Structure formats: structure tokens, C-alpha cells
Amino acid sequence: MSAPLSAVASELGTSKAAARIRAAAIEVFAAKGYGATTTREIAASLDLSPGAVYPHYKTKESLLFAVSLEGHDAALAAVTQADRPTDSPTERLAATVTAYVRWHAHNHAVARVVQHELRSLSREHFTVIVDIRRATSRVFMRIVEAGEAAGEFRTIDVEAVTLAITSLGVDVSRWFPSNAYSDPDVLAARYVELALRMVGATT
Amino acid sequence: MSAPLSAVASELGTSKAAARIRAAAIEVFAAKGYGATTTREIAASLDLSPGAVYPHYKTKESLLFAVSLEGHDAALAAVTQADRPTDSPTERLAATVTAYVRWHAHNHAVARVVQHELRSLSREHFTVIVDIRRATSRVFMRIVEAGEAAGEFRTIDVEAVTLAITSLGVDVSRWFPSNAYSDPDVLAARYVELALRMVGATT
Numbered sequence: 001m002s003a004p005l006s007a008v009a010s011e012l013g014t015s016k017a018a019a020r021i022r023a024a025a026i027e028v029f030a031a032k033g034y035g036a037t038t039t040r041e042i043a044a045s046l047d048l049s050p051g052a053v054y055p056h057y058k059t060k061e062s063l064l065f066a067v068s069l070e071g072h073d074a075a076l077a078a079v080t081q082a083d084r085p086t087d088s089p090t091e092r093l094a095a096t097v098t099a100y101v102r103w104h105a106h107n108h109a110v111a112r113v114v115q116h117e118l119r120s121l122s123r124e125h126f127t128v129i130v131d132i133r134r135a136t137s138r139v140f141m142r143i144v145e146a147g148e149a150a151g152e153f154r155t156i157d158v159e160a161v162t163l164a165i166t167s168l169g170v171d172v173s174r175w176f177p178s179n180a181y182s183d184p185d186v187l188a189a190r191y192v193e194l195a196l197r198m199v200g201a202t203t
Numbered sequence: 204m205s206a207p208l209s210a211v212a213s214e215l216g217t218s219k220a221a222a223r224i225r226a227a228a229i230e231v232f233a234a235k236g237y238g239a240t241t242t243r244e245i246a247a248s249l250d251l252s253p254g255a256v257y258p259h260y261k262t263k264e265s266l267l268f269a270v271s272l273e274g275h276d277a278a279l280a281a282v283t284q285a286d287r288p289t290d291s292p293t294e295r296l297a298a299t300v301t302a303y304v305r306w307h308a309h310n311h312a313v314a315r316v317v318q319h320e321l322r323s324l325s326r327e328h329f330t331v332i333v334d335i336r337r338a339t340s341r342v343f344m345r346i347v348e349a350g351e352a353a354g355e356f357r358t359i360d361v362e363a364v365t366l367a368i369t370s371l372g373v374d375v376s377r378w379f380p381s382n383a384y385s386d387p388d389v390l391a392a393r394y395v396e397l398a399l400r401m402v403g404a405t406t
Contacts (some may be wrong), residue, residue: 036238
């Protein structure tokens with residue numbers, strides 16, 4: 001992440017009141033779309049006056065940024081915490097793909113808002129989010145490279161397979177749940193098998 | 204498709220004027236989001252009065268449906284036309300994945316609108332679109348099954364791999380172009396390799 005943690009925490013709003021406002025914002029953004037939502041409506045959904053939101057979030061965009069930051073930080077944390085660098089690359093890929101897919105399935109509402117409204121962020125805020133996204137991709141890329149180096153993977157193109165793995169994970173938030181897949185663990189197990197095939201895992 | 208073709212053509216609007224309105228709608232929906240857009244703004248972007256849109260599209264939702272129908276029909280047509288059932292399953296998968304990825308890269312603006320605003324369609328219109336989406340998935344599923352039957356593929360789970368292939372294609376419209384991938388043909392070639400690995404192609 002490029003932003004110092006103190007700045008991130010301040011943007012995020014650490015109080016319980018701020019967390020309630022973010023949760024309400026996600027619901028209203030998801031239902032109506034960011035562009036059609038007003039801060040007033042978000043406040044009203046909590047029986048608050050618009051003035052009660054202002055001390056926490058001065059603008060609708062700062063609220064979107066706080067929600068995006070929280071969502072992206074959580075997805076990155078899920079992947080990072082699942083990755084144990086002393087395990088084999090095959091085990092590491094399985095653990096991180098599982099964490100990433102499960103996160104997007106469990107948090108599909110917030111993930112959908114965050115993914116689809118990225119372009120509504122200010123340039124400065126967008127840059128912070130892009131840094132977190134790159135850090136997440138980098139976790140997968142390092143594992144694929146480690147698998148190559150260890151002779152466990154026979155990748156055709158490290159960049160393309162990293163893109164495909166992250167894209168599959170992100171896109172879960174668009175369609176989840178479906179008739180065929182409504183259990184995050186079942187889906188994650190299938191996607192681990194497909195990811196291992198994509199990297200040409202030999203074990 | 205469940206709707207008779209005549210009904211579809213009438214919803215779509217076959218005149219040049221209707222086509223111009225759909226193109227304008229895609230731009231405004233993409234820029235502001237469907238929820239924040241008014242039919243008045245779409246008309247204004249063409250220097251038309253709202254009354255000039257009305258004979259073609261009575262409501263904003265009917266305009267979204269026409270755009271969705273056109274986009275989904277075109278994506279299905281791209282895949283269907285690329286599929287030559289006399290070719291080997293490996294060749295067929297390569298040709299259809301190429302067509303699907305290229306379509307979503309070339310048409311990322313319309314695809315993004317259509318994918319993200321599906322939930323804004325009426326139930327009746329949503330059902331029509333879901334049928335087209337299922338027909339598209341079915342093309343890939345039939346090819347995977349043919350590959351299994353011919354002994355060319357060793358799939359773990361036909362449903363999961365079909366989901367992954369369509370998901371990768373659809374998600375192209377979210378992120379395309381990126382720094383690494385801005386040529387639809389290069390991207391399609393990479394995704395064909397990954398798709399063949401996912402189905403366990405032996406050739």
C-alpha cells in the first residue's frame with residue numbers, strides 16, 4: 001500500500017458510527033447504484049440526519065473510498081493470511097485461491113459495489129485502491145514464480161495466469177450465488193483444481 | 204431464446220433512429236450508471252427532445268432491455284458462428300473461446316453496462332436475457348462434453364469449467380484494456396491456452 005496506515009485509518013473511520021454508515025452505504029449503493037444515491041438517502045436508511053454523516057464522511061465519494069478501502073484491504077488480508085511461504089507452491093496456490101474465492105463469495109455484495117464503482121473514485125483515491133489490487137495480484141504471481149522455480153509448475157505465461165486467477169475470483173462477486181454454486185467451499189475447491197491445471201501443476 | 208423473433212425485433216427497434224438512441228444510451232449508462240440516468244439526458248445527448256425517444260422506447264427500462272438484448276445476441280452469435288461442429292473439440296474450444304474473449308474486449312463498453320445493470324431489468328425481460336446467457340454457456344458445455352466423449356479432454360467437472368470459461372470472458376469487459384493486455388487477439392490466444400489446460404486437453 002502506498003498510503004501511510006494512519007491516513008488509511010482516518011479515511012476509513014474507526015468509530016462504530018462510521019462502520020454503521022459504511023454498511024448502510026453498501027446496501028444503498030448495491031440497490032440503486034452509486035450515481036443514483038445521495039448521502040441523504042444513506043443517512044435516512046439509518047434514521048439519521050444528513051448532518052450526522054458529515055463528521056464521518058464529508059462527501060459521497062469519501063464514503064465510497066472508505067467502503068472500497070475496507071473491501072480491498074480485507075480481500076488482500078484474506079489472501080496474505082492464507083499464504084504460508086514455507087509450504088510448497090502447490091499448497092500455497094491452493095490456500096490462496098481458496099481464500100480469494102471464498103472472500104468474494106461471502107462478501108459478494110460489498111465486492112460488487114467496490115468493483116463496479118471504481119471509476120467513480122477520485123484520481124488520488126483510485127491510486128490507493130490500485131496499489132492494493134496490485135499487491136493482491138503480486139501474492140499470486142510470486143507463488144506462480146516460486147512454483148516455476150521449484151519445478152512444480154509449468155506455466156505458459158505467468159502474467160496471463162495471474163490475471164486469469166484474479167479475474168475468476170473477482171467475477172465470483174458478479175454472479176454468486178447461482179443455481180449450481182451456492183456453497184463457497186465447493187466453488188473454491190473447483191477453482192483450486194482449475195487454477196492448478198492453468199499453472200501446469202505436476203503434483 | 205424463449206421470445207419469438209418478431210417480438211425481439213420489435214423490442215430492439217430496427218430503425219436507424221432507434222439504433223442511434225441505443226448507442227447514446229450505452230454511453231450515458233456507462234458514464235453515469237443506469238440508476239442516475241434519465242431518458243431526457245439520453246435524448247439531450249443526441250440533441251433530441253424526450254418526445255423523440257418515446258415512439259422508439261417508452262421507458263428507460265425498455266431501452267436498457269433493447270441494449271442488453273442486442274449485446275447478448277451479438278455475443279451469442281459471435282460464439283455460434285465461430286463454432287464448426289465438424290472440427291475437433293480442441294479446435295472448436297479454441298475458436299469459440301477466441302470469439303468470446305475478442306467480443307468482450309472489442310465491446311467492453313456495452314458489455315460492462317449490460318453485465319452490471321442486469322438486475323435493473325423487469326422480471327420478464329430478465330428471463331429473456333437469462334435464456335440467451337444459458338444458450339451461450341451451452342455452446343461451451345457441449346464442446347467440453349464432445350471433447351470428453353472423444354477422449355480429447357479430461358475434465359474434472361464440466362459445469363465448473365464451463366462456468367470458469369464464460370466467467371473469464373465476461374470479466375474481460377470489466378478490466379479491458381490493461382497495461383499488460385490491450386490487444387484482443389493476444390489476450391484471446393492466452394485464454395485459449397488456459398482454457399485448453401482447464402479441460403485437460405491432451406493434444
